[in-house]
Amino acid sequence: MKNKRLIGIIAGLAALVVASLIYSSMNKPAAKVEQKVAKVGVLQFVSHPSLDLIYQGIQDGLAEEGYKGDQVKIDFMNSEGDQSKVATMSKQLVANGNDVVVGIATPAAQGLASATKDLPVIMAAITDPIGANLVKDLKKPGGNITGVSDHNPAEQQVELIKTLTPNVKTIGALYSSSEDNSKTQVEEFKAYAEKAGLTVETFSVPSTNEIASTVNVMTSKVDAIWVPIDNTIASAFSTVVSSNQTAKKPIYPSATAMVEAGGLASVVVDQHDLGVATGKMIAKVLKGEKPADTPVNVFSTGKSVINKKLAQELGITIPESVLKEAGQVIE
Ligand code: TRP
Numbered sequence: 001m002k003n004k005r006l007i008g009i010i011a012g013l014a015a016l017v018v019a020s021l022i023y024s025s026m027n028k029p030a031a032k033v034e035q036k037v038a039k040v041g042v043l044q045f046v047s048h049p050s051l052d053l054i055y056q057g058i059q060d061g062l063a064e065e066g067y068k069g070d071q072v073k074i075d076f077m078n079s080e081g082d083q084s085k086v087a088t089m090s091k092q093l094v095a096n097g098n099d100v101v102v103g104i105a106t107p108a109a110q111g112l113a114s115a116t117k118d119l120p121v122i123m124a125a126i127t128d129p130i131g132a133n134l135v136k137d138l139k140k141p142g143g144n145i146t147g148v149s150d151h152n153p154a155e156q157q158v159e160l161i162k163t164l165t166p167n168v169k170t171i172g173a174l175y176s177s178s179e180d181n182s183k184t185q186v187e188e189f190k191a192y193a194e195k196a197g198l199t200v201e202t203f204s205v206p207s208t209n210e211i212a213s214t215v216n217v218m219t220s221k222v223d224a225i226w227v228p229i230d231n232t233i234a235s236a237f238s239t240v241v242s243s244n245q246t247a248k249k250p251i252y253p254s255a256t257a258m259v260e261a262g263g264l265a266s267v268v269v270d271q272h273d274l275g276v277a278t279g280k281m282i283a284k285v286l287k288g289e290k291p292a293d294t295p296v297n298v299f300s301t302g303k304s305v306i307n308k309k310l311a312q313e314l315g316i317t318i319p320e321s322v323l324k325e326a327g328q329v330i331e
Contacts, residue, residue: 057275123147219247303327
């Protein structure tokens, strides 16, 4: 009788212990122990609508791969186009214990590349990773850097210029002398344009301060203005447009945001798509892939964007076929 009671008590206690163990393990999901929060450092070179879209795309791409909410901590910095800030912020992002660092635009990626030789660096929308000395080989980067490249569809841009404005003979290329991404684009554009019988004159500016005076000089010498994927010009594009107000030369920039802000037309790579692809590549590296073995993802085909409203103001008729094929028409 006594023994039975004791066994009963022991069994009851044991059941209680087991139940409390199960209960506490339910409250502490095992997954949380092994899944640490991913830390992603992001350096955006400057604010302009295209780079802002890329940053948005990066967050969307990461979220698609499961890095959202409390699964990821993004340590975001913007150097506001200031090279000395690029250097200090790059060092900070590397020192902050991030698992991977991301550079949006060439100067930011270059800053991060010189701040670390072993932490993975992901390039977001870098036009010429080789010319900018970031990687040696696009297919096999080799070092701690890989990412996404936005190669300007220069040949298609030249074709569009010829179609929309057949009277244009001389084109002025407006770009920043301090951006490695622009130098290569200008050379490539010049080669295609000259092959198509056009003359290209180059006008480089050291900073946004010289844009207005340079555009004033250009408008007296050229029939049209072309702008590459250049951060300095993109961040002060309204100055380009206002300085051209009297001359009203057609402006052919290289990003949708610049067409929307007063450019005539372009063939462009989608900025949000670039960001999403970058976000997905960051996720791969977070999951253990090595930048050295991850080929650079190059976006080089574009869709056309036409500012029909501006064309009407300039007395330019856009052929129906061009409008039909356009990725975007601004009415
Ligand atoms: N490709 C540019 C670079 O390498 C950055 C960039 C992306 C950009 N999209 C843009 C610049 C649009 C101007 C406009 O730095």
